Amino acid sequence: xxxxxxxxxxxxxGVSAATVSRVLNDHPSVRPDTRTRVxxxxxxLGYRPNAVARSLRTDQTRTLGLVIxxxxxxxxxxxxxxxxxxxxxxGYSVIIGNADERPDLQxxxxxxxxxxxxxxxxxxxxxxxxxxxxxxARAGTPMVFVDRWIAGVDLPVVRTDGxxxxxxxxxxxxxxGHRRLAIIAGPAATTTGSERVGAFRDALRAYGLAxxxxxxxxxxxxxxSGRRATARFLDLPRxxxxxxxxxxxxxxxxxxxxxxxxxxxxxxxALAAFDDTPWFVHTDPPVTAIAQxxxxxxxxxxxxxxxxxxxxxxxSVTLSARLVKRRSCGESEGSDR
Numbered sequence: 629x630x631x632x633x634x635x636x637x638x639x640x641x642g643v644s645a646a647t648v649s650r651v652l653n654d655h656p657s658v659r660p661d662t663r664t665r666v667x668x669x670x671x672x673l674g675y676r677p678n679a680v681a682r683s684l685r686t687d688q689t690r691t692l693g694l695v696i697x698x699x700x701x702x703x704x705x706x707x708x709x710x711x712x713x714x715x716x717x718x719g720y721s722v723i724i725g726n727a728d729e730r731p732d733l734q735x736x737x738x739x740x741x742x743x744x745x746x747x748x749x750x751x752x753x754x755x756x757x758x759x760x761x762x763x764x765a766r767a768g769t770p771m772v773f774v775d776r777w778i779a780g781v782d783l784p785v786v787r788t789d790g791x792x793x794x795x796x797x798x799x800x801x802x803x804x805g806h807r808r809l810a811i812i813a814g815p816a817a818t819t820t821g822s823e824r825v826g827a828f829r830d831a832l833r834a835y836g837l838a839x840x841x842x843x844x845x846x847x848x849x850x851x852x853s854g855r856r857a858t859a860r861f862l863d864l865p866r867x868x869x870x871x872x873x874x875x876x877x878x879x880x881x882x883x884x885x886x887x888x889x890x891x892x893x894x895x896x897x898a899l900a901a902f903d904d905t906p907w908f909v910h911t912d913p914p915v916t917a918i919a920q921x922x923x924x925x926x927x928x929x930x931x932x933x934x935x936x937x938x939x940x941x942x943x944s945v946t947l948s949a950r951l952v953k954r955r956s957c958g959e960s961e962g963s964d965r
Contacts, residue, residue: 632675640669691721692933693741693749695734697776697818698849699726701877702905703922704752707775710926711750718934720747727754729815729849735760742769748937750929752776755817770936774929776819784936785944786929788920790902791827793949797900797918798831800951801870804958806898810843810868812857812878821849824874824902843868847878854881862889862897870898870957876905879915898957902949914954921947 638645643662650658651666658666669675694711696704712722723746725737734754738761741749748770751761756778765771765781777785801809811828814821829839842864845857854873858881861867873879879901886897893899893913901908904919925947932942953959 632673634675636673637666637669637675640673641666689745689747690719691723691744691746692930692937693723693725693738693744693746695725695727695737695741695749695751697727697734697752697754698729698877699724701849701875701903702907703775703876703903703920706922707752707926710923711774711930714927714930715934718930720930720934729754731755731758734758738764748772748933750774750933753778753818755815756819757817770933772929772933772936772942774925779819784932784942786925786932786947787945788925788947788949790824790918790920790949791830793918793951794824794827794902795831795834796951797872797916798828798835798837800916800953801898801900801957802835802837804898806869806957807837808843808866808868809837809839809870809872810845810861811839812845812847812854812871812873812882814847814849814874814878816846818849821874828872845871847874849875849877851877851881851884854878855885856881858882858885858897862886862891867897870900873899873901876901876903876908876917879908879917883911883915893956894958900957904952908954911956913956915956916954916959917952918949919952920949 634645634648638648643666647662648666651663692715694708696708698704708724715722723741725741727734727737731754735758742764750772752775762781765783771783773783773785775787809832811825813825816822832839845860847853847857858871861871871882873882879899882899883893886893891897899915901915901917904917908915908917928945932945935942
């Protein structure tokens with residue numbers, strides 16, 4: 629029923645509006661028979677308390693905000709799901725904003741969420757220097773960075789360290805006989821984009837291998853950029869033997885370009901990816917990938933943010949990625965899945 633208010637409930641139950649308010653806020657001073665009568669009136673009238681008005685009284689909305697970089701990226705889809713599940717289990721709701729890898733859209737969502745008086749904010753930044761987020765952090769807004777972060781901003785960061793897994797990947801590729809290794813990098817303005825290139829270069833150096841400029845393709849964590857970078861690699865006088873895509877969508881674009889040219893993975897070009905995803909098992913061949921513990925990442929981020937919201941403070945959390953060997957780099961049929 630539209631337009632039902634607290635006074636309507638009070639009239640049906642034969643009590644004051646203040647008594648209805650005490651019942652809805654679970655105040656211990658209300659007599660059991662009165663509580664039963666009020667709750668019966670609430671059910672009969674279909675009354676829903678105004679959460680915004682309640683938040684103004686309690687100064688808490690029990691709502692968290694999550695701004696992710698790209699909801700269509702399977703990594704962020706799984707991250708958002710784990711955040712929502714963990715928050716709900718702790719009595720919080722989550723409002724999600726999709727930045728679509730655009731700093732302006734990211735700031736729009738951050739501003740909107742702050743205006744909605746959320747209790748705390750999880751953000752995976754699309755770049756390294758949003759003035760709005762810097763201002764919010766300095767103002768003491770309860771915030772935690774997840775997956776990505778802004779260097780120099782003193783906030784907890786919940787992330788995965790992929791350096792060891794990248795080292796394992798390069799060791800694996802080297803053991804398979806590959807020596808010309810290229811990377812499709814993510815945006816340098818993101819911490820994950822720059823970190824993965826650095827880890828790849830360092831791992832190559834450990835085997836006496838170089839990463840020449842022509843073997844670095846600049847991507848944007850989207851499939852089209854993976855396709856373009858792979859096309860450029862294949863047009864080189866001396867193409868690489870392996871392409872390592874720094875996320876799963878760019879790996880998909882790379883695979884599309886390889887197939888569009890009538891070539892095959894790994895016979896003509898081997899392929900590996902950062903950010904494992906369930907559909908890598910179903911491609912032909914299945915794709916060797918670095919897997920992040922995405923579910924645990926989301927749960928740890930929620931725990932950290934609620935610790936900040938509830939005044940306990942939180943430390944940064946770093947989890948470890950792992951290499952999953954399949955057949956896209958020339959592995960045998962018996963490789964791990």
